[in-house]
Amino acid sequence: MKQAALRSIIMIITAALSFQACIDKDSYNSEYYPNAIVTVMPNDDNTSVRLQLDDKTSLWPVNLKKSPFGAKEVRAYVNYRRPTAQELEKGGILADIQNVYVNWLDSIRTKDMAVDTGSKELNRKTYGNDPLEIVGSWETCVEDGYLTVRFRTYWGSNAKHTLNLVHEADDTDPYKITLFQDANGDEGRNVADATIAFRLDKLPSTGGEEVTLTLVWNSFIGEKTAKFKYISRN
Numbered sequence: 491m492k493q494a495a496l497r498s499i500i501m502i503i504t505a506a507l508s509f510q511a512c513i514d515k516d517s518y519n520s521e522y523y524p525n526a527i528v529t530v531m532p533n534d535d536n537t538s539v540r541l542q543l544d545d546k547t548s549l550w551p552v553n554l555k556k557s558p559f560g561a562k563e564v565r566a567y568v569n570y571r572r573p574t575a576q577e578l579e580k581g582g583i584l585a586d587i588q589n590v591y592v593n594w595l596d597s598i599r600t601k602d603m604a605v606d607t608g609s610k611e612l613n614r615k616t617y618g619n620d621p622l623e624i625v626g627s628w629e630t631c632v633e634d635g636y637l638t639v640r641f642r643t644y645w646g647s648n649a650k651h652t653l654n655l656v657h658e659a660d661d662t663d664p665y666k667i668t669l670f671q672d673a674n675g676d677e678g679r680n681v682a683d684a685t686i687a688f689r690l691d692k693l694p695s696t697g698g699e700e701v702t703l704t705l706v707w708n709s710f711i712g713e714k715t716a717k718f719k720y721i722s723r724n
Contacts, residue, residue, distance in 0.1 A: 512631040524567035532557035551592040552581025564600040565687035569593040603692040604654035617654040618672025635723030638687040646678025655688040669707040696722040
């Protein structure tokens with residue numbers, strides 16, 4: 491019953507799909523909704539910050555003097571717009587970069603990849619193998635050296651689910667990664683979404699070439715995969 495109910499109400503990735511930048515091209519024209527996901531990139535002492543929109547596009551937030559998340563690099567939802575002439579003059583125009591005015595930023599849980607134990611069975615024991623579904627939305631993407639995933643599963647009150655991304659050894663596919671969920675015994679009946687991002691710096695360099703990145707996960711109807719275009723970060 492639980493599995494059937496989840497399948498009937500969610501839109502999931504059911505085949506190998508390719509995603510582009512995390513930009514909501516159909517977003518509401520409102521400050522209340524995010525219109526992109528970016529990498530928030532402060533300098534070492536967080537005295538300035540820029541935003542990376544995709545593999546090639548950097549944004550200069552004219553109204554931000556530092557990152558609201560400290561000196562740590564994170565992924566975040568953002569609502570931004572084109573700045574006015576007065577805002578540009580006040581914030582300082584940076585040449586050769588897209589200048590923007592940020593209405594708000596909301597950080598996304600951002601993690602490093604987990605260590606491969608060397609055994610698929612042990613990985614599942616270590617990181618959990620509870621099912622989830624990946625939502626096929628603009629928020630699920632690979633860009634700027636990160637995998638960002640919007641996922642859907644069952645939650646209970648005060649539930650804490652742990653997700654880990656592992657680069658499991660595969661001689662036939664060096665860019666194959668597996669997403670694990672440990673629901674920590676949660677038997678909740680409420681369907682809800684969450685978003686998480688993983689740094690992909692543990693993957694081999696693509697040498698500036700675009701490759702296919704394969705994501706594997708345990709869904710409510712068995713193992714599924716999705717494919718993404720991937721270029722390792724400079």
